[in-house]
Amino acid sequence: MGKPGFRADIEGLRAVAVLAVVLFHAEVPGIGGGFVGVDVFFVISGFLITGLLWREANSTGTVRLRGFYGARARRLLPASALVGVVTAIGAAVLLPPLQARTAFGDGIASALYVSNYRFLLQGVDYSAPYLPPSPFLHYWSLGVEEQFYLVWPALILGAAWLIRRSRRRTAIQATASVRPYLVILAVVAVISLAMSLVASYWAPFVAFFSLPTRAWQLAVGGLIALTAGQWRRLSPRAAAIVGCAGLAVILVTCRQLSASTLYPGTAALWPTLGTAMIIGAGCAAPDQGCGRLLGAAPMRSIGRISYSWYLWHWPVLIFAPLIVGHSLGLAGRLTAALLSAGLAVLTLRFVENPLRFAPKIRESPWRSLGLGAVTTAVAAAVGVALLVVVPTPVGRGAPARPLNFTALPPPIARGDAASYDEAVKHAFAEVQSAVAASVDLRDVPSNLQPPLADAAAELNDMYRSGCMLSGWQVSAPECASGDTASTNAVAVVGDSNAAMWNQGFRAIAEQRGWRLEMVVKAGCPLLDLPITSPQLHREYTECEQWRGQVVDRFRAEHPKLIVVTMWRQYGPGSGYPAGLTSYSASWNDSLTRLVRQLRDAGAQVLVLGPIPDPHSVPPICLSGHLADATACSASRSRAVDEAGIAAEAAATTAGGGQYADITDLFCTAERCPAIVGNTLVYLDKNHLTIEYVRLLAPALGALADRALAIS
Structure with missing residues (x-):
């Protein structure tokens, strides 16, 4: 694998993903399957992170975990914590106390990146379809991604260690060949996909929310990263055809799927493979075919704010009707979505980029990890504090007389x-x-x-x-x-x-x-x-x-x-x-x-x-x-x-x-x-x-x- 250049098409692909999710949550007609945008994000993450880890392991024989986790913490945790804190405070102000207290628990789980399992357990609760949605519901996918970041480096290092032990090679030699890692990723993908298909039929909430049943999508991205050299052999024309076909697949699934679709199931194969086709084709010709569209300035601008927009859009859509005092029509929901995009721009400008690129933080893995730990602790602490401050709702009126109804004894004469x-x-x-x-x-x-x-x-x-x-x-x-x-x-x-x-x-x-x-x-x-x-x-x-x-x-x-x-x-x-x-x-x-x-x-x-x-x-x-x-x-x-x-x-x-x-x-x-x-x-x-x-x-x-x- 050669050194990667900046992939404008991937930044534009992030725009496709976030637009799909936002328009789906805004209930825009014709975007019934927009939830597949999360699947697109998973494949992108698998591609980028696997490529990053492999290149480091291939050049040094190891992965510097502090640097890797520090970069992830610096990039992701401050914005997530900021939105989490604002969302928790918004829940305290706008939601009824009983619903707000549940939201605080969701917020704590989201701050600790285990909300996907909290929502999994809530999903199998029979009362779940009748309860209002949590303003933290969208954090489930961040939980999957963070758990992936925790597991993936260990997988690479573990594979290198096994190769060294079995073949008596040095660390550099153990990562010289990509084939063992392809086999490992392929096995992970097959096992995870099998688990996902089975769980989709018997326990859809487990299949939807858990890392083991979503890992195959991340692994697909990883397989594209490890086979980038083969993808580069595509001719520009072939790459353009493959990429355009992949984009068409994603757009069709956004149109054809719906909330009632058995998902992930086999349906998730389509957006996953469509994303893989776009990324793979872009390895050969990133500025050809759909890459030209995805790399256009407007798409890249949306892609740059995609993370913060994803964080902001859902709580804004949940809270907006409560602020205005009535449910929103389509125009109102789109306005709320645009407002959340504005918040995303501000977050990128004043939170994400300053902390991500600050030299003193960027140059020190320990400072980066410390930043992530502090922001995470703050977000969790706010949730805990609100649980204390917002009391459990209890009746305050005068005690009412308990009721005790009686009935006449059954008549003696049957048929009367x-x-x-x-x-x-x-x-x-x-x-x-x-x-x-x-x-x-x-x-x-x-x-x-x-x-x-x-x-x-x-x-x-x-x-x-x-x-x-x-x-x-x-x-x-x-x-x-x-x-x-x-x-x-x-x-x-x-x-x-x-x-x-x-x-x-x-x-x-x-x-x-x-x-x-x-x-x-x-x-x-x-x-x-x-x-x-x-x-x-x-x-x-x-x-x-x-x-x-x-x-x-x-x-x-x-x-x-x-x-x-x-x-x-x-x-x-x-x-x-x-x-x-x-x-x-x-x-x-x-x-x-x-x-x-x-x-x-x-x-x-x-x-x-x-x-x-x-x-x-x-x-x-x-x-x-x-x-x-x-x-x-x-x-x-x-x-x-x-x-x-x-x-x-x-x-x-x-x-x-x-x-x-x-x-x-x-x-x-x-x-x-x-x-x-x-x-x-x-x-x-x-x-x-x-x-x-x-x-x-x-x-x-x-x-x-x-x-x-x-x-």
Whole structure:
């Protein structure tokens, strides 16, 4: 490998990468796959860093780690820390306290360059799709890059050491041949790609965020660096064709891919190979073909600010709507993106370049490392300090009277519809009275249950209880409660909205002596409709398999009552693109078929209607409105789809089942409060708290009694 010259085309390629990411995050139409810009950055990093390390190892027989890490620290850490500190302070000022505290944790992880693994763990959290995005989310890719910088020199040095030991060569001799290093990089690339493909199917968040499943893209860049001599043999015409083809591949993937694409998966091969083609072709003719475009002054100018622009664009896009007080249209988002570009120019001018090129710092690896350590420590310390300064949000209002609903005992005469209707009416009236008394509540009670900070953990209790299957599971372990030896079996079946009713039905089962079976799977309604999984980013085959097993099981076991319910926000615009739409004609037809199937299995069928849609994450909203809880209550007209409920009720009746509209357990004629008494109703946009479900047990019992008694 010869000495490299400045590659204007690579600087312009950085512009392509950052423009793709920024326009994607600004939701510009036609850039649904702009997230591939990160893949482009990975290949560029692999090429540049591998070339740098190899040239040093080839000329000296070793890698001066202090110099290498010092240069990386001087180049990357000050700007990253600056933006991190500003973002953390912005979160403290602009975000509701509960969301801000989560952001501070994200900021600390980002300062330490492990945020990719923090977001990986958050990504497999079932509640993740319903929570607001972190202003530090984009730092995940910096985590991957910094971890790469930590590992890559050790890989080069380790390879040289093995060659010296096995062939008894000197340090210079051990790095004289590029072939062993090509083999090592190729092995790393193949293993990493295999891991990525497997993880993309089974655990997409792992594949997306982790270094081991992204290393193949960095290794591809490294392979181009080690084979630069072969690439230089291309004729200018061939190089121009290859480079233009590579750029076309990147642009097409930006256009054709989307957030619902299974990624990285095989889709990531395209931008990775496209980038490799551009860089490889540029080894032969950097100013030919697309190199001429990429090397143009405007592209190079954008490329120079690409790092700082990447750092600034996402928090600006997150905070801008909060500053102006309303969501942004396309023009507003583009304006915010341009503002972040202006901040990037200032950061390059006054932070990046002065520290990067300051002679006293540049000439001393120790000073460079010290600069990086200090800026990192400052960024982390600010996050820690804000966690201390911004208190955990708690209610400050007067304690509210705890609620305790009771219900009439089950009527003695089975088949007496009027008596059962009266029991239901009584149970609903008690709850409705409490809801009406709470609709104007302003101060969040000091004895709120659960406390705002504890609500987020409840959804995951559904997994830990063993009752709700994850996206990957198909076969369910037995999940029975109540009198497990009873022949009066009641089954609750559906997705997480069915699982959330567990504690309420369990209380009733213990009172009535029923055997309660929870048959629930995350993101999987029992309806026979095609569905994709936003968590898995692919067809939800496990859901289809589970549905078949559940129906066969009910045919064999003959439960007395099957309670069916599910989330009713599936569809476009829900933030959960599952490929089916609640209340649609196909939805209602499928519901009729399902009810008929279950009735044919010998069971009574009760379909529970939907809970209201609060149109916010109430714990987060309330944390920012401790003195005005009404700001977090939705109007009934907005929270409840009356027409959809009516259509579902008709579909259920057509199948021979009973339908329960439960809206009055949450709403008055006008509003649906987020707090009833001293109880928080919702734990997120789509699920109830365990505490409120327990309060509703008498109403659930009255509905189940009526369904069992009235055929």
